[in-house]
Amino acid sequence: MKVALSPIEFARRAKRLYSKNEAVVDGDLRLTYEEFFDRCDRWSCALQKMGVKKGDRVAYIAPNSHSHLEGYYAVPQIGAILVPINYRLSAEEFEYIINHSGSKIVCVHPDYFEAVDSVREKLPAVEQYIALEGKKDGWKEYERLLLEGDATYEAIEIAEDDLITINYTSGTTARPKGVMITHRNAYMNIMGTLVHHHLTPEDRYLWTLPMFHANGWTFTWINTARGMAHICLRKVEASIIYELLQRERVTMFCAAPTVLISITNVPEELRATAPKGIRLFTAGAPPAAATIEIVERDLGWELTHVYGLTETTPLIAICEPRASHMDLTIEQRAKVKARQGIELVSSGELKVVDDNGVEVAKDGETLGEITVRGNVVMTGYYNDPESTAAAIKDGWFYTGDAAVVHDDGYLEIRDRFKDVIISGGENISSVEVEGCLLHHPAILEVAVVGMPHEKWGEAPHAFVVLHAGKTSSEAELRLHVRENLAHFKTPQWFSFVSDLPKTATGKVQKFLLRDGKTGISKQ
């Protein structure tokens, strides 16, 4: 017997089994699963009354609030497609994504009313603007719509290959691309996460990770699948986080290493208030040894490094803890935990391959590109067959991440593949050179990119931001690298700059540096 693999199934199950359990805590608001789903069902009903049909797109620009979370059920359960937008983007980017996705309804938190209103005239397809909270002229009030209607929406048949969300990538090189995620994609990512990371109805999840980030890595549905409480967090602020950790007896959260640093670098008195035994996932960059030390030793938490891309729903690797890892020193363990790890039981086949598609040796040295095929890989980019064809070749998705494979089979990312510098036939990981330079006491930030070189083809160029009040020189920095890395990895050129060009999510836009679009010329 086949029943569609869909996260919506978890709503049905939670209604049956966890109706009286706490579903959502958002500030002073507390909702049981019964109350939460009543709101979701009412919103489904209201959307249908506004003419939303199967396949229609509904966009959200909102922090981690209960009404945002409601969208993850109300929209897909009527066969419509959720488009969660990064609220840190500009009004022009909102405009691009809303138009590109053809969203019919746009649901917005008050903080972004103004930005959306500023581009409203350029959004011809949008039929309704919904104020998730508060009120404003030209906006319909979410809460009023819920109250006016009822919860009896029309059931819509959903196939597992139907889209559940379109998630726009932030795009370090080009316009955002719309990643098409099916119900089955999301379901399989949820299974994979739960197989490797045991959660129970007693767990309580803190929403440090934005829901718009690959659907909060699908924890929007994972927590519900296990009947857990979603503890909303609208702003990543250490004092609020510690208050919630304690008051809400949080047991699990996810955070990028930068967020993790802001959580760990607090006064000891504050740290002491946090419950022990919290488990957390980190992704996006390897966690620093210093962070792991504070997390494990001072806080008594357990950190797992995971890896994926929006295009893979997202998890395709987990640095699964082994009993043997616990025998290592913190320094050694930090090295192991910096690895992205191994494929999950259900994420699909993962290979690190060279230019000829041959797997690289498990030597911890040879760079290859991470490729994957499996049920978590997106259907493609929305209305963009060209980018889709460039990313998925012969059934394999090419991540663009360059990695080595260690002898234990755990892979470790060394760079974005396009940022690998090929100099005199040797591969140079820009991340490795950056890491080396960051150890120099004068350097605050650095980006290394490959530039054309007459003799070597390409050579590294370092763009350096110094700490306020510190000085350094090209000669000093060159010497620093030569003392620590192979000579051919030493940058040929150095530029001292006041800041680096970045995307809304904080990623350095290396293509701008390479193209000389920052107005900096080579020294």
Add this chain to the structure above:
Amino acid sequence: MKVALSPIEFARRAKRLYSKNEAVVDGDLRLTYEEFFDRCDRWSCALQKMGVKKGDRVAYIAPNSHSHLEGYYAVPQIGAILVPINYRLSAEEFEYIINHSGSKIVCVHPDYFEAVDSVREKLPAVEQYIALEGKKDGWKEYERLLLEGDATYEAIEIAEDDLITINYTSGTTARPKGVMITHRNAYMNIMGTLVHHHLTPEDRYLWTLPMFHANGWTFTWINTARGMAHICLRKVEASIIYELLQRERVTMFCAAPTVLISITNVPEELRATAPKGIRLFTAGAPPAAATIEIVERDLGWELTHVYGLTETTPLIAICEPRASHMDLTIEQRAKVKARQGIELVSSGELKVVDDNGVEVAKDGETLGEITVRGNVVMTGYYNDPESTAAAIKDGWFYTGDAAVVHDDGYLEIRDRFKDVIISGGENISSVEVEGCLLHHPAILEVAVVGMPHEKWGEAPHAFVVLHAGKTSSEAELRLHVRENLAHFKTPQWFSFVSDLPKTATGKVQKFLLRDGKTGISKQ
């Protein structure tokens, strides 16, 4: 992107990630995953050379041995269908199942050579008889076939809806029926088990449960999915079990309550040798309070009661532990652990319904039939559309089990539905009356069935086996029931018998008692 959901995927993954890990221990034999899969691949190759094609059936009659386990990979990975047969059946039953399944190849352990040879002439479709161990005239030697060939079998495209096994039910009422399990069915049961029961590559599984029982509840594949060691056990004998528990550092096993009793009822010195912290699943009947007490208090193990049928791959409910359960006394906890529990995250929708298909109240009293729809439900009975139509109605599989639902949503089986006695409009659970009679010190075994009654329509009839050397009377037993249960539940008739008719798996054949086929007449 869609890739077939199949347990064969775990073979690929284990080859990649766990090649040097211990895969199988069987007596003195130890195989790494690399060695194990080399054998599986060689056997696939040999099967193809013998003409086995996609969709062909290959039968096994074998204990829990490494060669039996190899069949769970070698057969399905070439698109063929495994037919694991209960070795406790008679030669005639072997004959029936081999013929009904149309098996082309029959793989047999030496203990069953004779039985198979005795019906060989009546097996026209069988092309090859394989001696999994040893040798005999007319039998091909498994080990020789592996050695002679190589591991390069021809890859066969497998769809997730293809059959992976046909499992014959033991049939308390009729001929065995062939339950058709797809690759997707099995995959989803594996996911569900792993989501609720966290296992890691460090876990080591002891094969107390027969592999032929619903594919060892899919642990034939679960252990491999997690890179765990399979510790084979060919005979359920307490002394061997305790030796293996200790020597092989076992962390997990499954056992029916009767097997569990034989494991727990051993001298204290033997018990003391067992590692603490072992986790185990039990199913088939609720574990007794006394057993739970020994398991938890004396052995320091953790017991979980699960529920399912061969037709549901099999798990559809798990008595998931709650933190609150640990506050209960052992007696209270035994009552909770006797419940079959709640639907798994991925097993599908489970409803306990009355005659009109309406869900029964969560009152712990109203009996209904357990029904389920979901991705673990079989495709149907092989070559038996009539039985299939009787079991699956309007997309729901009817289990034939009668249960109540408690206020926490946990269901508890009270009887097989057909064994519920309807007397004067009241439902009487035969299991409840049996449980009451079993508390009488003179009674060793008892079966209660409904018999026609002039006034009440039906009334209970108890078939009683007394302990050797004990005596009792109808009047005494009737009084015993009246003192403990509602009066209408008291058996109208008692028969004292020397034993009860049972199937090969030890289930009482109540239909024989009802039909008077045991030669016992009502007193």
